[in-house]
Amino acid sequence: MKEKAPDKKIDIRGLVCPYTFVKAKLAIEDMEVGQVLEIVLDYPEAVSNIPKSMQDHGQAVLKVEQSGGKDWIITVRKEKD
Amino acid sequence: MxxxxxxxxxxxxxxxxxxxxxxxxxxxxxxxVFLVGAGGLGCPVGYYLAAAGVGTLGIVDDDIVELSNLQRQIAHNTKRVGMPKVESAKKTFEALNPDVKVNAMKGRLTKDNILDIIKDYDIVVDGSDNFPTRYLVNDACVMLKKPLVSGAILRFEGQVTTLLPHDGHCYRCLFEAPPPPGLVPSCQEAGVLGVLPGVIGALEATEVLKLILGRGDVLKNTLLIYDALKASFRRVKVPRNPDCPICGAHPAITKLEDYDAGYCQLGG
Known part of the structure; x- marks a missing residue:
């Protein structure tokens, strides 16, 4: 089965905590339940913090993967408004 | 945006x-949000609401900053002695957060101006130091069905309550009429611990934020009393009075009144 393309992408490379999560949260707030957000980031701590915080807020973390170099991609599906 | x-x-x-x-x-x-008073309570309430990013603050007060205020009125400072309190508060709040617009009004609320002054605000916060203003603000908020967060302080004790007219209790459900002049001492006569308005003001600001956000429970039908010496909080249930002279089924009060006669006009 082919993976669903993200409904929205944000590039927060260069940002550090807590602004990484703040930006990701603002992005997902503006989306509809069921939509998927792709986050590109390079701050190491946020790679574990964003998925954890997203789950705490009731969202589904679909994927956390390194995309080459220092960059990571996190995909999150909005489950809750 | x-x-x-x-x-x-x-x-x-x-x-x-x-x-x-x-x-x-x-x-x-x-x-x-409209603040009645830029004194002990108005300072911390306005300070925290400005910090929180409440976009518009209205503020009324007739007094000027005096040295004796600075033990508790944290929006003012020594250099501003002699400046109108509302002007000092506006400078402080707008310097803290440029997102906040402060409408400063030096003067007193009266039965003739209050409805017009508060009508465009979502919530009113009472930090006044006298009973005539307290009752006037209550009656005006009941008439305009405007949420009112009310706080009071004296010596080591303070109280906070949130009045949601025609839904919860109002100030007159709690105390039907102002006490006779002279019966209740003012801060000026009795003193007040400087940090007390900080505690009560922060509680008032918290109530305001919850009302705006529509989150949590507010002090509807409840009076929260803080005793600083005992470090204790007490909650007292305040039911709506069905015979309340202003928010009851058959209100006796249908127009605003000024109760000024006989009351000390000095600031607390």
């Missing part, structure tokens, strides 16, 4: 909270 980078930083600790978020922060920025 979209947040600027500065706003994302400034409000990040709000945006992270599930109960606030970007949506809640936008509600705060769009909110209009």
């Amino acid at each position: 979209e947040f600027t980078d500065e706003q994302v930083q400034r409000y990040s600790r709000h945006i992270i909270l599930p109960e606030v978020g970007g949506k809640g922060q936008k509600k705060l920025l769009a909110a209009k």
Whole structure:
């Protein structure tokens, strides 16, 4: 089965905590339940913090993967408004 | 509206909270809150509401800053002695947060001007130091069905309550009429611990934020009493009075009144 393309992408490379999560949260707030957000980031701590915080807020973390170099991609599906 | 980078930083600790978020922060920025008094209570209430990003603050006070105020009125400072309190408060709040617009009014609320002054605000906060103003503000808020967060302080004790007219109790359900002049001492006569208005003002500001956000429980039908010496909080149930002279089924009071006669006009 082919993976669903993200409904929205944000590039927060260069940002550090807590602004990484703040930006990701603002992005997902503006989306509809069921939509998927792709986050590109390079701050190491946020790679574990964003998925954890997203789950705490009731969202589904679909994927956390390194995309080459220092960059990571996190995909999150909005489950809750 | 979209947040600027500065706003994302400034409000990040709000945006992270599930109960606030970007949506809640936008509600705060769009909110209009009116403060009665720029003294002991008005200073911390306005300070925290400005910090929180409440977009419009109205503030009324007739007094000027005096040295004796500075033990507790934290928006003012030594250099501003002699300046109108509302002007000093406006400078402080707008310097803290440029997102906040402060409408400063030096003067007194009266039966003739209050309805017009508060009508465009979402919530009123009473930090006044006298009973005539307290009853006038209550009656006006009942008439306009405007939420009123009310606080009071004396010596080591303070109280807070949130009045939601025609839904919860009003000030007259609690105390039907003002006490006779001279019966209740003012801060000037009895003293007040300087930090007390900070505690009570912070509680009032918390009530305001919850009302704007539509989150949590407010002090509806409840009086919260803080005793600083005992370090204790007490909650007292205050039912609505069906025979309340202003919010009851058959109100005796149908127009506003000034109760000024005989009351000390000095600031607390």
